[in-house]
Amino acid sequence: MSFSHLGLSEKVLAAVAATGYKTPTPIQDQAIPHVLARRDVLGIAQTGTGKTAAFVLPMLTMLETGRARARMPRTLILEPTRELAAQVEESFIKYGVNHNKLNVALIIGGVSFDDQDAKLMRGVDVLIATPGRLLDHNERGRLLLSGVELLVIDEADRMLDMGFIPDIERICKLVPFTRQTLFFTATMPPEIRRITEQFLSNPVRVEVSKPATTVATTAQFLARSGRDGAEKRDTLRRLIRSAEGMKNGIIFCNRKRDVATLHRSLLRHGFSVQALHGDMDQSARTAALEQFRKNEVTLLVASDVAARGLDIPDVSHIYNFDVPIHADDYVHRIGRTGRAGRSGTAITIVAGSNDAKAVAAIEKLIGQTIPFMDTIPGTPAEPQHEPRHEPRHEPRHEPRQTARPPQRGRHEHQRRPQQPERRPPSQQQQAAPVARIEEARSRRVPQPVHKPMDDGDASHLPAFLLRPVPLKA
Numbered sequence: 512m513s514f515s516h517l518g519l520s521e522k523v524l525a526a527v528a529a530t531g532y533k534t535p536t537p538i539q540d541q542a543i544p545h546v547l548a549r550r551d552v553l554g555i556a557q558t559g560t561g562k563t564a565a566f567v568l569p570m571l572t573m574l575e576t577g578r579a580r581a582r583m584p585r586t587l588i589l590e591p592t593r594e595l596a597a598q599v600e601e602s603f604i605k606y607g608v609n610h611n612k613l614n615v616a617l618i619i620g621g622v623s624f625d626d627q628d629a630k631l632m633r634g635v636d637v638l639i640a641t642p643g644r645l646l647d648h649n650e651r652g653r654l655l656l657s658g659v660e661l662l663v664i665d666e667a668d669r670m671l672d673m674g675f676i677p678d679i680e681r682i683c684k685l686v687p688f689t690r691q692t693l694f695f696t697a698t699m700p701p702e703i704r705r706i707t708e709q710f711l712s713n714p715v716r717v718e719v720s721k722p723a724t725t726v727a728t729t730a731q732f733l734a735r736s737g738r739d740g741a742e743k744r745d746t747l748r749r750l751i752r753s754a755e756g757m758k759n760g761i762i763f764c765n766r767k768r769d770v771a772t773l774h775r776s777l778l779r780h781g782f783s784v785q786a787l788h789g790d791m792d793q794s795a796r797t798a799a800l801e802q803f804r805k806n807e808v809t810l811l812v813a814s815d816v817a818a819r820g821l822d823i824p825d826v827s828h829i830y831n832f833d834v835p836i837h838a839d840d841y842v843h844r845i846g847r848t849g850r851a852g853r854s855g856t857a858i859t860i861v862a863g864s865n866d867a868k869a870v871a872a873i874e875k876l877i878g879q880t881i882p883f884m885d886t887i888p889g890t891p892a893e894p895q896h897e898p899r900h901e902p903r904h905e906p907r908h909e910p911r912q913t914a915r916p917p918q919r920g921r922h923e924h925q926r927r928p929q930q931p932e933r934r935p936p937s938q939q940q941q942a943a944p945v946a947r948i949e950e951a952r953s954r955r956v957p958q959p960v961h962k963p964m965d966d967g968d969a970s971h972l973p974a975f976l977l978r979p980v981p982l983k984a
């Protein structure tokens with residue numbers, strides 16, 4: 512099946528052909544004809560399914576007729592983060608190569624109001640915005656939403672997590688009642704269901720895959736660690752150093768503060784790493800992402816909000832430094848790897864009984880058990896010295912890692928036998944990562960137990976992790 516039967520314009524079909532896409536993805540196939548027929552659409556789809564093109568392509572077709580008026584955008588796309596908004600803008604540039612007269616404007620926080628205002632003044636066909644900045648412009652009387660013919664609410668469940676639902680409700684009331692609405696979400700929690708019932712009119716429901724499925728090509732593992740931050744960082748370093756086939760990796764933390772701490776620590780330990788979190792200014796976020804996309808750095812430490820939905824092709828490794836608090840986030844995090852049939856590895860560090868409970872919730876959601884790695888290669892550091900200056904709020908010496916296995920919750924204790932695992936290895940446990948990590952371990956020259964691993968000597972690091980990284984003050 513090709514794109515030609517969907518009802519898209521010649522200009523759009525030519526742009527799609529130029530990108531090399533031959534076949535519409537299921538969400539494109541199912542949603543585009545309804546969008547062109549001016550129906551409301553409720554799309555249940557994650558990033559990576561081609562959902563952006565599912566609304567961008569028909570919008571381009573529909574916008575070929577008509578003209579924009581000053582301060583009155585014709586269409587509005589709401590995105591939860593600045594990065595996602597920028598990605599959607601890139602899609603308009605890519606698929607809109609033949610639409611010379613189309614005006615697309617990005618209204619996001621962290622950049623100048625005046626430039627955005629000047630764009631609004633010129634008249635905008637497509638306004639892509641984050642909710643807060645959009646409402647700021649509206650409250651200043653610089654933007655009228657009464658001309659919006661089509662509203663797209665993207666990543667709605669993420670908007671919910673970020674507390675944007677009241678803003679979304681306000682915006683929905685500012686755009687005309689008669690507009691067409693396209694609503695995309697990966698999951699349908701009750702609050703999202705309520706919003707769809709309130710603001711969508713007889714929508715066509717398009718669901719392309721179960722929200723909570725993980726990619727079959729991603730090998731998933733758990734790694735035990737002590738609870739202390741320094742112990743977790745040591746575990747992470749050992750996991751990264753022993754990873755086989757690593758091209759690049761994303762390390763997820765639950766809190767912005769921890770993203771910054773971990774980033775500094777990894778830099779001090781000689782890793783090629785950038786950080787991405789919501790407190791960084793826009794230019795720093797964009798620069799970090801670009802460096803990672805271009806493979807100028809190997810690792811990216813990120814928070815969920817910053818990394819949600821980012822289209823980073825072919826990530827080989829995901830590390831969950833913290834077990835995500837919401838089980839859904841696990842699916843989103845590991846969805847960064849194993850894309851387009853490529854194999855990937857996702858390792859979650861489990862430290863303590865709360866983590867074990869969160870893992871149990873994840874396993875319930877994804878309907879599969881994630882095996883523990885039998886051993887984490889590398890000698891636990893004893894004691895760990897951070898190579899240069901330790902941030903003030905952390906201990907100067909990382910505490911000794913005890914020989915005792917990390918504390919485990921009752922729940923976990925009941926479900927999981929003590930190491931070594933006695934049950935026959937599952938298919939996943941037989942899968943490459945565990946075996947490869949074990950092989951790597953036996954190949955490694957044993958390190959003297961009392962030698963601090965990280966003081967100055969970086970010879971044990973793989974070369975790709977030693978690329979120089981420009982340090983920002």
Ligand code: AMP
Nearest residue numbers: 532534535536558559560561562563564
């Ligand atoms: P999205 O879910 O919108 O983030 O898209 C995920 C990735 O799929 C992006 O890199 C798109 O460029 C790509 N993509 C979108 N549509 C197609 C298609 N029909 N065929 C192949 N790749 C596509």
